[in-house]
Amino acid sequence: MDRPDLNSVESRLRIIEDKLAIYELIASHPPSADTGHSDYTRSVYKEDGVFDRGPTLDGANGASDIAAFIERPEHHKAIAGGLAHFVGLPMIDLRGNEAVVTSYLQIVHLDHEGQPRNLPNHGVSTGYRIHRAVVNRWELERVEGRWKIRRRTLLPVDGSEAHQDLLRRGLDDVYFSKGDD
Template identity: 55%
Template sequence: MTELNLEQRLRAIEDQLEIYRLIASHPPSADTGADFYTRQVYTADGVFDLGDELEGARGNLAVAAITKTPGHQQAIASGLIHFTGLPIIELEGDTAYVTSYLQIITPDSHGEPRELPNHGVTNGFRIHGVWANRWSLVRTSEGWKINNRSLRLLDGSSAGREILEKALERYQSNDAP
């Protein structure tokens, strides 16, 4: 591994902070239907790959349009929550790869009301599912943008595990720090 100078190290830190901000902004944008956000953060030819189970989209306009579909709007009205884990970021010059977990949580409309002292009463929440995310980002003149996002359900099948394994590939070589 080559030693980075101070300027290169600072740029890497700034890149990671910008990427964290980009990835962390996804849940609030999805949960509010902020299509304007998605249009800005995907490349014009960006891909949202949902596998064989759900329909994805190609192009920032098409990806953004998903947030305005009747189904997504109904999910928002029902209390849709995208809850993510801290992502793993791999920087490779003007390209970056991000791997993260995504939980979809919804209010449990059939749950028994429960009180938590100093926090009120709710029927609780239900984890609808947990997915593995793999984001490919590119540096543009406007900052980091999403070029591809693949999302796979973690249901015991290999598709989700394969996404998670990609985040650990660098540790299989002698190049790991």
């Protein structure tokens, strides 16, 4: 496993720059999904990228097919209904020109059936509903100086061993395998 050298200032600065770029990549997912910005999605996946949405949802292979998810009329209907994706701060395991990122994602939407409630100084709202919470494993690769998604796996937070294993692998990658080859 190609781990970064921590002995030089240049190496440490490169780690910081890589982590900031990866944070920006992961943070860009919600605005791109919530605006249907398929060109952006297409640009951040490798041409042969994989989007694995687990055993109950369809996935896609290839940047164009992955971007097509947010071009679907159903997705635009969700956007018009108040769709919002929220990511948690990711754990990043840098491996030279590769990285593995583990994070949470919540899919939230405006609750059109909720009772209107007033919050002082914030107006009236029917509230929002958390539709789903998932865990993500983002496998990234540096391509021509830019981080791109090689594979994204997401699994629902459902108490299953599969989603817990994905989280454990992320913890192990970041905290227990440093320096292992």
